[in-house]
Structure formats: C-alpha cells, structure tokens
Amino acid sequence: MIVVSNTSPISNLAAIGQLELLQQLYGNIIIPPAVYQELINSGDTDPATLAVQTLDWIQTQPVSDRVLLETLQTNLDPGEAEAITLAVEINAQRLIIDERRGRNEAIRLGLQVTGLLGIVLAAKQQGLIASVQPILDDLRANNFWIRDALYAEVLRLAGE
Numbered sequence: 001m002i003v004v005s006n007t008s009p010i011s012n013l014a015a016i017g018q019l020e021l022l023q024q025l026y027g028n029i030i031i032p033p034a035v036y037q038e039l040i041n042s043g044d045t046d047p048a049t050l051a052v053q054t055l056d057w058i059q060t061q062p063v064s065d066r067v068l069l070e071t072l073q074t075n076l077d078p079g080e081a082e083a084i085t086l087a088v089e090i091n092a093q094r095l096i097i098d099e100r101r102g103r104n105e106a107i108r109l110g111l112q113v114t115g116l117l118g119i120v121l122a123a124k125q126q127g128l129i130a131s132v133q134p135i136l137d138d139l140r141a142n143n144f145w146i147r148d149a150l151y152a153e154v155l156r157l158a159g160e
Contacts, residue, residue: 004030004087005096007038007079008144009116010058014047016138019055021123026094028057032082036060065089076102087111116144117154124158132158 003026010031013019022029031039031052039052052058063069063085072081080102087095088109095106098115106113114122120136123129132154140146146154 001026001094002030002090002092003028003094003096004032004083004090004092005035006083006098006102007035008098009096009119010035010039010051011042011046011048012116012139012142012144013119014051015142016135017047018129018135018138019047019051021119021128022096023055023057024128025119025122025126028059029096030059030061030086030090030092032063032079032086033060034078034082038079061086061090063089072105076105080105084109084111117146117150121154121157131160133160 010019013021036052039048042049063082065085065088068088069081069085072084080097080099083095083097084102084106087106088111093112095111095113096115096119097103097106097113103113103115116139120132124132129135136146136151136154
C-alpha cells in the first residue's frame, strides 16, 4: 500500500511512543521534503526528528507537480500542500492528514484520507492495541486537540 503522511500524525504518534503503529498498519510511509523539514525543525531531541532521521520505513520523496503544489499553497501550509501533491502524483492509496482544510482539498482531488484518530481506531480493529482510550488521553496530554464529542465518538466506535 502506498501511503503518504503529513507532519502532525508522525509527530503526535512519536510524541506518545506509538509511531510504530504506522509501520504495523501500512509498512512504509512516504513524506515530501516539506514534511521532513517540519519534522526535523522540531529539535534534535524530539522523537519525530529522531524517527525521520533513523527509521528506514519513513521515506522522503520529492514533489514534481509545481502547478498543483503552487495552487494548494495558496490555502495550505507547505507540508500539507506537498503531502497532497505527492499523494496525487504517486497515486497513493492513502493520505494521512489531520487538518480540516487539507483533508477537504485531498478529498476534492479524489484521495482517500485518514487522520490520527482513524489510525488509532484501525490499530484497535487489527488488534495492535488493546484500548484506544489511553492513546487518546496521551494525545490530549501532548496537546493534540480532540473535541469532547469526537473523543466520545471514537470510544464508541472502538467499543469502549
């Protein structure tokens, strides 16, 4: 499966020590250069920085469709714009992205998207984790914003 990721899913999973869920679910993850830069700009001791510099299953691939990229950059940050452009270019089966505007653009372009909470639910469904609640709580403790109603919905979908 060809999967492209934006910055926040990688950085948030790395922050709570659950980055391996991405590899367990999808194998290799492809990121564009802007996402790589955003991740390494977090600082030398940041778990996401260390991950993208050392893990061979997170691969960086350049973007070539400058027209699409420039169009997307008018409304999105560089990482989101490059992730969407790369996903379109390589016909990715999945784009992992959390930001609403980016998700909407990706869907408009025909991409299949999932976010961090979708990853957590998939991990539970595949038996990779026993419970989603501790992960949701860890994400919240690390400043990943989850509305109370969405938190409750994810727990319901997970059967918790």
